[in-house]
Amino acid sequence: MPWLSIQSAFGLAVIVCISWALSERRGAFSMRQVAGGVAIQIAVALVMLKLPPAREALLALNAAVDALTQATLAGTGFVFGYLGGGAAPYDVTHPQNSFVLGFQALPLVLVMSALSALLWHWGILPRVTRGFAFLLQKSMGLGGAVGLASASTMFVGMVEAPLLIRPYLERMTRSELFIMMTVGLASVSGTVLVLYASVLEPVVHGALGQILVASLISLPAGITVARLMVPEDADFKGTKVAHDEPLIHYESSMDAITRGTVDGLHLLLNILAMLIVMVALVALVNIMLGAFPDLWGAPMTLQRFFGWAFAPFVWLMGIPLSEAETAGQLMGTKTILNEFIAYINLSQLPEGALSPRSALIMVYAMCGFANLGSVGILIGGLTALAPSRRSDIVTLGTRAIVSGTLATMMTGAVIGLMT
Numbered sequence: 001m002p003w004l005s006i007q008s009a010f011g012l013a014v015i016v017c018i019s020w021a022l023s024e025r026r027g028a029f030s031m032r033q034v035a036g037g038v039a040i041q042i043a044v045a046l047v048m049l050k051l052p053p054a055r056e057a058l059l060a061l062n063a064a065v066d067a068l069t070q071a072t073l074a075g076t077g078f079v080f081g082y083l084g085g086g087a088a089p090y091d092v093t094h095p096q097n098s099f100v101l102g103f104q105a106l107p108l109v110l111v112m113s114a115l116s117a118l119l120w121h122w123g124i125l126p127r128v129t130r131g132f133a134f135l136l137q138k139s140m141g142l143g144g145a146v147g148l149a150s151a152s153t154m155f156v157g158m159v160e161a162p163l164l165i166r167p168y169l170e171r172m173t174r175s176e177l178f179i180m181m182t183v184g185l186a187s188v189s190g191t192v193l194v195l196y197a198s199v200l201e202p203v204v205h206g207a208l209g210q211i212l213v214a215s216l217i218s219l220p221a222g223i224t225v226a227r228l229m230v231p232e233d234a235d236f237k238g239t240k241v242a243h244d245e246p247l248i249h250y251e252s253s254m255d256a257i258t259r260g261t262v263d264g265l266h267l268l269l270n271i272l273a274m275l276i277v278m279v280a281l282v283a284l285v286n287i288m289l290g291a292f293p294d295l296w297g298a299p300m301t302l303q304r305f306f307g308w309a310f311a312p313f314v315w316l317m318g319i320p321l322s323e324a325e326t327a328g329q330l331m332g333t334k335t336i337l338n339e340f341i342a343y344i345n346l347s348q349l350p351e352g353a354l355s356p357r358s359a360l361i362m363v364y365a366m367c368g369f370a371n372l373g374s375v376g377i378l379i380g381g382l383t384a385l386a387p388s389r390r391s392d393i394v395t396l397g398t399r400a401i402v403s404g405t406l407a408t409m410m411t412g413a414v415i416g417l418m419t
Contacts (some may be wrong), residue, residue, distance in 0.1 A: 004318050004357070008416025011316030012038065015410050019228040022402065028231035033140075037224030040139055041217050041414045048213045049418055058209025065197045065208045072111050076103055101275075106268055108195045113264025114257045116155065116190050120248055121256035125155050129164075132219075140223055146176040150183040150223065154215050156248070157191065158184025158369055159381035163248065169386035175232035177389065178396045178403070179223055181378060185370040185404025186222035186411075187215040188339070191267060196343055196367075203347050204363050214367035214411055221407040221414075229403050230396070271340065274373060278337045306332025317365055317409055318416025323358050334366040335405055338373060342366050357419045365412030370404030 016038070020029055048054050076084030084103045119125045132151035136142050142150065145168040152161040161184060162169060172180075188196065188211070197208035204210055250256035282302050289300040298304070310328035319327045326349070334342035346354075346362060354362065369378075379397040383390045 004320065005417050005419075007315070008318030008413045011318060011416070012410060012413040014316055015406055015413060016224075016228070019225045019403070019406055022229050022399075023231060024229065025231050029228070030231070033227055034224060037140065037220045037227075038410075038414075040220040041224075041410065042417070044217050044220070045213070045414050045418050048209075048216065049415075058213065059206040061208040061212070062201070062206060065194055065201060068108065068111060068194050069198050072108050073104065075111070076107050102272055105195065105198055106271060108198060109191055109268045109271065110261055110264040112191045112194055113267060114260035117250065117256040117260025117263070118253060120156075121250040121253060129155055136219065136223070140220060142179070142223070143176060145172060146179050149180045150219060153180075153184050153187055153189070154219070155190045157189035158187075158374070158378055160189075160248075162382060162385055166385055169382070170388055172389075173232060174392055174396065175227065175230045177382075177392055178230040178400065179226040181382070181393075181396055181400040182226035182229075182403040182407060183219060183222035184378060185374060185400050186218040186225075186368045186407035188367055188369060191264065192340070196340065199340075199343050199347050200363060203349075203359060207363070210360065210363055211367055214364040214408075214415075217364070217411045217414060218368060218407055221410040222404065225403045225407045225410065229399060274338060275341065278341060278373075282337070303329045303333070306336065310335070313409060314362070314365070314412075317361050317412035319358050319361060320355070323354050326353050327358060327362055330362055330366060334368075335371055335401075338371045339366050339368065357416075360419060361412045361416050364415045365408050367411070368404055368408040370401050370408065372401065375401045 016034060020026060023029070048058065073085040077086030078084075080086070080103045082088040083100050084107075116125065129148070129152045132154070133144070133147040136150055137144060137147040145165045149161045149165050152164050156164075158181075162180065165172075169177075193208060193211055193215075196211055200207035200211070250259065285302045286299075289302065292300050294300070295304075304325075307325035307327075307329040310331040311324040314327040314331050315321060315324045330342045330346055333345055343363075343366065346359065346366075349359075375397050378400070379393055382393045382397075386393070
């Protein structure tokens with residue numbers, strides 16, 4: 001086994017140990033649950049990335065990214081003209097500067113949100129969701145309520161998923177609530193998958209398939225870490241659901257498209273606002289740090305501090321020490337700001353800053369909503385759905401950013417084992 005793979009295996013064990021050290025009840029450690037969770041992650045990664053048919057299917061998803069991107073540009077070009085990717089009314093002397101993120105890439109969220117709602121109304125996504133929920137229940141012993149919420153997170157998002165089990169939120173245990181929150185922060189929703197892939201495709205071949213696999217692997221990772229940090233009583237069988245009928249209902253296909261578009265608009269505006277504010281705040285901090293003398297021959301920046309703070313954690317995933325500071329900057333940006341900014345930064349790294357293997361590990365490790373802003377959104381959404389559980393939700397929310405980050409780190413380490 002190559003040295004870097006051994007490094008990833010060591011890191012995987014350390015991440016499990018960190019999760020156990022942060023446990024509310026260390027004596028409730030279950031080797032069977034941990035071994036089973038890690039084994040499922042490795043098995044999913046092997047099947048999806050090593051078996052030729054599955055690998056070819058993932059690469060074929062590039063066509064879906066291209067199709068959705070071109071379709072979105074048709075809409076943005078019609079509405080925004082050349083700012084949205086349409087023909088320019090003048091000679092373009094610097095085409096490399098003609099890309100406008102807010103008018104060309106981000107509207108993908110609108111299209112994906114409407115398409116997801118339509119697929120839900122047609123019954124396609126509910127069937128896929130129930131299938132994933134069944135697999136999680138059988139393979140990891142989850143109750144029906146948390147299994148359905150965890151599976152649906154991949155398709156409808158961390159706040160929308162609890163809507164499917166709203167009647168059961170009041171009586172779920174602390175451990176089940178924590179599993180649901182951790183899985184929500186350890187994965188990304190289907191509405192942003194294509195957006196992230198469109199940014200990463202120039203850097204990582206088959207980006208959409210890689211992000212999809214990252215979310216799949218992070219499901220058992222999130223469940224495993226959550227069970228370590230907030231263990232369930234050994235004899236608890238899980239909160240069951242009375243039926244498996246999805247609670248999201250649309251009157252017609254047009255109603256699904258309309259409501260999906262409106263929901264996507266809220267998400268788009270949130271992304272736009274967060275990008276503007278977060279980038280501005282980082283720039284402001286860097287301006288203030290610029291008043292200090294250079295440190296080791298370079299200006300002091302927030303990104304450098306991120307790199308130093310997160311370098312040990314990315315090393316655990318299998319990143320070489322020579323690249324740990326650069327990768328640590330990305331992981332810090334993802335955790336403090338958000339994963340989209342981190343993915344943009346990854347796509348803009350100078351050639352050779354990260355090896356292809358390290359870039360792939362970081363794509364997987366950053367594929368999750370575990371950041372400060374998302375935790376606030378998650379707590380606000382869940383307390384509105386289950387006000388009687390406010391105390392538990394707020395308390396667990398501060399721990400969930402840690403568990404969600406540890407889960408994506410496990411995913412990164414698993415990919416380090418595979419490459």
